[in-house]
Amino acid sequence: MQETLRIGFIGLGAMGEPMVARLAAAGYGLAVYDADVARTARVAAAVGARAAATPKDVASTSDILVTMLPSSAIVEKVLDGDDGALAGLAEGALIVDMSSGVPDVTRALAGKVAERRIAMIDAPVSGGVSRARTGELAIMAGGDAASVDRAEPVLKAMGTSIVRTGPIGSAHAMKALNNLVSAGGFLIGIEALLIGQKFGLDPALMVDVLNVSTGMNNSTQKKFKQFVLSRKFDAGFGLDLMVKDLGIALGVANATSTPAPFSSLCRDMWASAQKVLGSGQDHTAVAKFSELVAGSTLGGDENGK
Numbered sequence: 001m002q003e004t005l006r007i008g009f010i011g012l013g014a015m016g017e018p019m020v021a022r023l024a025a026a027g028y029g030l031a032v033y034d035a036d037v038a039r040t041a042r043v044a045a046a047v048g049a050r051a052a053a054t055p056k057d058v059a060s061t062s063d064i065l066v067t068m069l070p071s072s073a074i075v076e077k078v079l080d081g082d083d084g085a086l087a088g089l090a091e092g093a094l095i096v097d098m099s100s101g102v103p104d105v106t107r108a109l110a111g112k113v114a115e116r117r118i119a120m121i122d123a124p125v126s127g128g129v130s131r132a133r134t135g136e137l138a139i140m141a142g143g144d145a146a147s148v149d150r151a152e153p154v155l156k157a158m159g160t161s162i163v164r165t166g167p168i169g170s171a172h173a174m175k176a177l178n179n180l181v182s183a184g185g186f187l188i189g190i191e192a193l194l195i196g197q198k199f200g201l202d203p204a205l206m207v208d209v210l211n212v213s214t215g216m217n218n219s220t221q222k223k224f225k226q227f228v229l230s231r232k233f234d235a236g237f238g239l240d241l242m243v244k245d246l247g248i249a250l251g252v253a254n255a256t257s258t259p260a261p262f263s264s265l266c267r268d269m270w271a272s273a274q275k276v277l278g279s280g281q282d283h284t285a286v287a288k289f290s291e292l293v294a295g296s297t298l299g300g301d302e303n304g305k
């Protein structure tokens with residue numbers, strides 16, 4: 001049991017909810033908050049946490065405050081103002097931003113909170129909802145060594161791989177670049193299935209071949225049969241969030257004057273899919289956009305066979 005360290009958690013969505021459950025299972029005393037009041041009450045009751053009324057309220061009982069929010073803009077908003085988390089945190093507290101954020105905004109925020117003697121690290125995650133549930137997330141950690149040391153036991157309750165990426169903001173850059181690679185692998189794989197199907201190959205058989213060949217990637221292994229060929233499109237990671245992450249990755253490319261034409265096309269494809277399909281889609285629904293472009297639909301029954 002971790003009797004002494006008190007943790008506050010803001011953002012109880014697809015990822016936050018299972019992450020909070022891991023922290024509760026590790027014995028941490030928890031206060032939780034989400035803008036959705038009913039969600040806050042439900043998650044608090046499920047894990048035995050205190051349901052807080054505002055970000056300030058959750059922060060007022062937190063030695064470590066974790067944020068798992070859609071964007072850096074929302075993290076900023078949650079920290080600011082009379083009811084904001086910064087108004088509730090005591091000197092010496094630590095903010096662990098596990099959202100996928102914008103490196104420059106994170107750096108600026110860390111500077112701002114440091115004026116109040118509050119430390120901050122960025123600790124975004126990879127692995128999705130399934131690995132959040134099992135506590136096997138891959139966690140990237142950016143910040144000074146002492147702050148990451150302090151957060152590490154808490155991070156270990158949620159993840160099995162914790163990699164220190166460098167100074168504050170570096171983990172957010174790394175996370176966006178990871179998703180760039182993931183997004184590219186998804187799109188090229190779907191295009192290959194569409195080409196192959198028109199040629200006469202069976203898409204499910206193609207996935208099997210890719211998975212024992214050099215074309216294998218996370219999408220061929222864990223997404224194509226499960227969420228695309230099955231037509232379920234419910235992996236749990238939003239298309240809007242992926243487009244945000246690709247924007248961050250391209251922002252890092254611009255800031256470092258790195259020409260990235262392939263990445264730029266990849267971002268444009270995902271952003272076009274968001275425009276055509278509308279917001280609120282699962283990211284795997286991007287395959288429907290590729291299908292529209294190709295003028296054909298990938299076959300498959302409910303089991304992706």
Ligand code: NAD
Nearest residue numbers: 011012013014015034035069070099100128129236237241
């Ligand atoms: P989500 O949309 O499911 O959940 C976000 C939660 O934040 C919601 O419950 C929402 O009510 C809450 N929220 C929004 N504005 C708020 C505010 N002002 N105050 C308090 N709560 C607020 O998102 P998610 O999928 O859980 O993703 C969270 C973060 O993790 C994002 O940055 C995302 O890019 C990243 N991420 C997601 C996945 C995934 O598979 N879903 C994987 C890795 C990283």
